[in-house]
Amino acid sequence: MSGSTRLSPNNPIFLSSSLHVDDARKAIADLVQELLFESNAMGMPNDIETVSLDQAINRILAKDLLSPTNVPAADNSAMDGFAFNGDCLDMGDAHITLKVIGTAYAGKPYKGSVGPGECLKIMTGALMPIGCDTVLPQEFTINQNPENISVIEFKRNQLQRGENRRLRGEDLQAGSPAVLAGRFLRPSDLGLAASLGIATLKVRRKLKVAILSSGDELRALGQDLVPGSIYDSNRYSLTGLLNRLNLEIIDCGIVRDDPNSLKLAFCEAAQRADVLISSGGVSVGEADYTKQIMQELGDVGFWKIAMRPGRPMAFGTLKPVSGKYPARKTLFFGLPGNPVAVMVTFYQFVRSALLQLNGASQTEVQLTQAITQEAIRKRPGRTEFQRAILGRALDGKPTVRLTGSQGAGILRSMSQANCFVILHHEQGNISAGDWVDVALFDGLL
Numbered sequence: 001m002s003g004s005t006r007l008s009p010n011n012p013i014f015l016s017s018s019l020h021v022d023d024a025r026k027a028i029a030d031l032v033q034e035l036l037f038e039s040n041a042m043g044m045p046n047d048i049e050t051v052s053l054d055q056a057i058n059r060i061l062a063k064d065l066l067s068p069t070n071v072p073a074a075d076n077s078a079m080d081g082f083a084f085n086g087d088c089l090d091m092g093d094a095h096i097t098l099k100v101i102g103t104a105y106a107g108k109p110y111k112g113s114v115g116p117g118e119c120l121k122i123m124t125g126a127l128m129p130i131g132c133d134t135v136l137p138q139e140f141t142i143n144q145n146p147e148n149i150s151v152i153e154f155k156r157n158q159l160q161r162g163e164n165r166r167l168r169g170e171d172l173q174a175g176s177p178a179v180l181a182g183r184f185l186r187p188s189d190l191g192l193a194a195s196l197g198i199a200t201l202k203v204r205r206k207l208k209v210a211i212l213s214s215g216d217e218l219r220a221l222g223q224d225l226v227p228g229s230i231y232d233s234n235r236y237s238l239t240g241l242l243n244r245l246n247l248e249i250i251d252c253g254i255v256r257d258d259p260n261s262l263k264l265a266f267c268e269a270a271q272r273a274d275v276l277i278s279s280g281g282v283s284v285g286e287a288d289y290t291k292q293i294m295q296e297l298g299d300v301g302f303w304k305i306a307m308r309p310g311r312p313m314a315f316g317t318l319k320p321v322s323g324k325y326p327a328r329k330t331l332f333f334g335l336p337g338n339p340v341a342v343m344v345t346f347y348q349f350v351r352s353a354l355l356q357l358n359g360a361s362q363t364e365v366q367l368t369q370a371i372t373q374e375a376i377r378k379r380p381g382r383t384e385f386q387r388a389i390l391g392r393a394l395d396g397k398p399t400v401r402l403t404g405s406q407g408a409g410i411l412r413s414m415s416q417a418n419c420f421v422i423l424h425h426e427q428g429n430i431s432a433g434d435w436v437d438v439a440l441f442d443g444l445l
């Protein structure tokens with residue numbers, strides 16, 4: 001089935017009174033897949049760029065990063081201790097005594113060789129001296145005379161041959177992938193690349209994402225509020241959300257609830273952006289003229305999703321405006337206007353679509369579980385996202401507590417929260433003490 005058939009606003013699936021969140025996610029992933037396919041057919045011009053490591057955080061790796069060398073490059077010590085030849089461990093003596101003939105430092109290898117009955121003091125990371133294959137950790141030495149560190153003694157059964165030695169190529173063989181294409185690059189990946197001597201990475205170009213807020217009541221920061229008007233907050237939360245993904249933002253500002261202004265703004269986005277995210281103007285009553293415009297400009301479905309908050313949402317593509325090069329469609333998300341609904345629908349639908357469109361291999365938010373400290377009312381038949389704070393009980397178990405009133409417009413409860421409690425479609429009322437699924441806003445890496 002083609003994307004246009006599936007997403008037509010007239011298709012009964014997408015007019016159904018409530019679309020399951022999972023079905024919406026699936027439809028979005030399928031359409032993004034089609035866009036990728038069409039882009040590939042166009043040869044993806046300029047979609048990969050080379051950036052230095054200090055610019056690569058939160059970009060998406062475009063090609064497997066192959067290790068140019070073995071890591072480690074040579075056998076070395078994993079411990080501070082004493083390096084020796086493990087032959088003596090096979091000899092049956094309960095205690096072994098070795099003469100310390102020198103020291104091997106990291107970055108300053110020991111030049112000579114170590115014979116039977118001898119050992120070297122060795123530091124973590126120092127190359128294994130010739131003739132040595134085993135390292136005795138410092139703390140295993142017994143009867144150590146601080147006055148005389150020229151001899152060490154230890155119990156034979158505490159150690160086996162080869163222990164505490166890192167082998168050449170043990171972490172990575174030369175030519176093997178250190179980081180796979182599709183990785184949303186994290187600090188550790190940059191460190192890993194640097195450890196391999198690699199100064200630049202091939203990454204996906206930043207997606208261009210246009211944002212706009214629609215609503216006659218909206219005022220930009222700095223403007224005076226008249227009775228009934230409110231500040232436009234959605235563009236700022238969206239900017240924050242998009243900046244976390246390190247994308248290029250095209251701010252199309254506030255657009256009045258008027259078909260011509262909307263049409264102009266959508267055309268601008270279709271010309272300049274890979275993706276347009278609008279907020280407001282898709283609820284029942286407002287959606288009618290948005291629908292009309294969309295019939296002209298693209299192929300967009302108006303969904304009622306079985307979720308709370310965030311029920312109405314428009315989704316589809318805008319046709320490329322004539323002269324656009326390459327002539328790609330623009331992915332369109334028409335999010336509901338309520339400030340919390342914007343964030344919830346972004347986390348649920350937009351984030352993973354943006355990552356997928358930009359070639360990321362891991363696009364889903366990872367869930368964890370915690371025990372709810374309070375009962376939560378929940379109606380089966382829709383997915384609910386409650387703002388909450390993840391903590392820890394005295395017994396060490398993870399707990400979660402809601403951040404007060406959960407109205408779709410109440411940003412304060414979102415601002416205080418560090419996670420969503422996700423109550424799934426089929427779930428009913430939750431009792432205090434039940435385990436619930438939790439999606440954290442921030443990951444560590």
Ligand code: AMP
Pocket residue numbers: 213214215217218230231232233234235279280281282283286336337338339409
């Ligand atoms: P709508 O989806 O346009 O019906 O808007 C739903 C609610 O969200 C209304 O109370 C709007 O005033 C509010 N709203 C819409 N857009 C924004 C915005 N950009 N910033 C803050 N509130 C908004």
Ligand code: MG
Pocket residue numbers: 214215216280281286337
């Ligand atoms: Mg509105």
